[in-house]
Amino acid sequence: MSAALLAVEGLQVGFDTERGPLRAVDGLSLQVDEGEVVAIVGESGSGKSAAALAIMGLSGREGASVAGSVRLEGEELIGAPQRRLREIRGARIAMVFQDPMSSLNPVRRIGDQIAEQIRAHERLPRAQARERAVASLRRAGIADAERRAHAYPHELSGGLRQRAMIAMALSCSPQLIIADEPTTALDVTIQAQVLSELARLRAEDGTAVLLITHDLGVVAGIADRVVVMYAGQAVEQGSAEQVFADPQHPCTWGLLGSIPRIESERAQRLASIPGAPPSPLALPPGCRFAERCPHAFERCAEPVELLARAAPDGGRDAGGSREGHDDLERAERARVAPGHLDRCVLAPELKRARRLVGGRIGL
């Protein structure tokens, strides 16, 4: 097994608000290996963007307190001096933000903004940095890169702007790109282009990608592993195959059910998860999703841990035959479905039955 490029353990991100302390991320652990695409999926407000900023060491700037551990090739980033973090930001971990219009400085040329990043990390003459910026734009799939480098953000289309943002992220050949909702502000055809661009770069340069999105549909084609977040916690994580084929947590079912399908027979209302996430100021002690979950029962009021719960073989032959041997059973499950963890106490066979809504997975 290759060493983890990025290892996040027990990440906590808290804010002091006027109405009391609030925990935006509550004990998130994940790992991104070299060249791997890991997706963090969740509704807005689930803490995924706060987690991304904390990994970049940027959330302190926004008034957050961060605890836990974020290691890049073994080097601890939380609590590292700002000078060291600046060396890493942009050079080894680069970020692509959601809205490329507001995330690019409106009064400076695209090429200059990229060259500025290159010169922050490498001692290069201005002209050479500008050439590198143009090359980077070209690499991000922008035709006519010389001319685009002279453009201001408002002179480019949304798709080009996001490509420029990606070009900026690529400019110092980082090991990891954190893409925070990179396609949300774009229309659907451009979304597909930007995603395939990310996939291509990963294939060509072996750049790892931490993709943050609210849209499981975006994840399907390109992610190796998926982390589903809800109310600051990971509620399910595993390989893309595990999460898509054998989703364990009702929250994941809801997200899967809300992906529009082209093969739907007649015009249907797009499925959505009813209700709203709990206030991060007053989180329930038990399952945080229980309030919105149609399958909740008494045990959901008790605290739930993130454990290997998925039955081997998609739960097909999991019966109640090994009751009383919880530990053994779990060890067995972890062996059969390694790394597939979830936070739902429903029995695997119940999950298998209840996650089917009208012939497909839903809530």
Place this chain on the structure above:
Amino acid sequence: MIVFALRRIAAMVAVLFAISVLTFLLFQVIPNGDPAVRLAGRTATPREIADVRRQWGFDKPVYVQYLRTMEQIMTGQVVSYTQQVNVIEQIGRDLPATISLTVGAGVIWLIGGVILGLAGALLSEGGRLARLADRLLGALAMAGISTPTFLLGDVLLFYLGYRAHLFPLGGYVPLTEDPVGWLTHMILPWLTLAILFTGFYARVLRSTVLDTMREPYVRTARAKGLSERRVLFAHVLRNSLLPIVALWGLDLAAVLGGGALLTETVFNLHGVGQYAAQSIQSLDIPPILVITMLTAFLVVVFSALTDIVHAALDPRVRLR
């Protein structure tokens, strides 16, 4: 660019016409405004007054008087009622003092406002003590804005001029005659005028900087691994200066056009503002009219210049 210039010239003509008509009419309806009475002198008989009225054309319809005055202004022949001197020449004599005052004070208040505003914004993000310092700066700015010019000017004159003999007690020395004398005569007026604007600019810049700091592109700048100094100057301050530049151009125009009359009067600079103040006291229409039109002219020209600078600094702005 040509369209821009044509538009602005058309706007200028319209503004000058409107403002001159309004000013002219205003002095027709003011009580005790009859210029013939004033020109004829205190002991004039009704006959003498009537003579003056006919001689100066005050018996003609208002629009004829207006057109005649405008013709005199455009040909540089306009004469003031009270002192009967050429108004354009008088303003030409007063303008160097006003320009000296405006440009010097303008530079001081721009730099002072930017430094204090930036300091305030940075302090307000800091710890308890820093926030206290920011409050203090804010209070100082408010004090600067609300201190009357005549009070501040007189206090400075009294302590630094009369008591300490550090500065001369007012008056204007032309720069071409005596550069050192010019400087020593200008320092107190500069400070007096600049303090008002410095406080105001500091408040504007502080809030703009705080807003800009929350812009996503500033976060991007940090994510690029730039140093805090680079983030602050190349992104936050650079973008926060845009509204300040716009403000500065218009304020300079207003002060040039006589807006600094209190400072000019306190320090006896014999500037355009002081001339305007004297003319208003004696209801002397020609200089008032000319100075009003000069102000309007300067505001239009400076706002066009400001727009050009703004467009150069912000590519999203189109010159129209």
